Amino acid sequence: MSFKSLVRSQKMSGYRLSKESGIPQTTVTDLLSRKASLLKCNAETLYKLSKVFGVSMEELLESEIKKKSKADSFEDFRKEECRHLKTKGDVPYLIELLESGRIQKLYKAHDYPTCYYLVAMADYLSSLHNVPLCKDYHDIRTKKLLMPLFPGNPGTLDEKKKSLLMGKALPEFAHFNLFETDVRKI
Numbered sequence: 001m002s003f004k005s006l007v008r009s010q011k012m013s014g015y016r017l018s019k020e021s022g023i024p025q026t027t028v029t030d031l032l033s034r035k036a037s038l039l040k041c042n043a044e045t046l047y048k049l050s051k052v053f054g055v056s057m058e059e060l061l062e063s064e065i066k067k068k069s070k071a072d073s074f075e076d077f078r079k080e081e082c083r084h085l086k087t088k089g090d091v092p093y094l095i096e097l098l099e100s101g102r103i104q105k106l107y108k109a110h111d112y113p114t115c116y117y118l119v120a121m122a123d124y125l126s127s128l129h130n131v132p133l134c135k136d137y138h139d140i141r142t143k144k145l146l147m148p149l150f151p152g153n154p155g156t157l158d159e160k161k162k163s164l165l166m167g168k169a170l171p172e173f174a175h176f177n178l179f180e181t182d183v184r185k186i
Helices: 003-009 014-021 025-032 043-053 057-088 090-100 102-108 112-128 159-168
Strands: none
Touching: 003 025, 003 057, 014 025, 014 043, 043 057, 057 090, 057 112, 090 102, 090 112, 102 112
């Protein structure tokens, strides 16, 4: 269960959590707004939170660790795709991608961030080289991620940087709520 869900399940306000745990309200507010991560908290803060919720420190961190692992996995995928594009070249990469069936497999496996990234990549390269869009992905193009996904380490981005990235994002990626600014820069 995420930290925010844990707080909600206890019907606890940030103010009350601060008072019961002895943690500054600004820290609690930053954790709830995801400005700060539990993974970056010191042991004392984690201990105090775990005592208030009646869970172990490991249980408190479990959801955050899973999220980070998933984000790292997507970032590794993204970097590998960009390297592959650089090595193969635009058109050979595009042909290989469209012939591979990877997009459909990822969609069927419900790996939407990865699937949408590849459709966006195919659309971006098609647009760049005046190649018609592949019609096989029309239904996928009607969808997008519920939460925005930024390249790199999104946990370190403040709202101003996120807004800047959104403005610079390649339209084919932004369409899916993926804010990729440059597929050639890894």
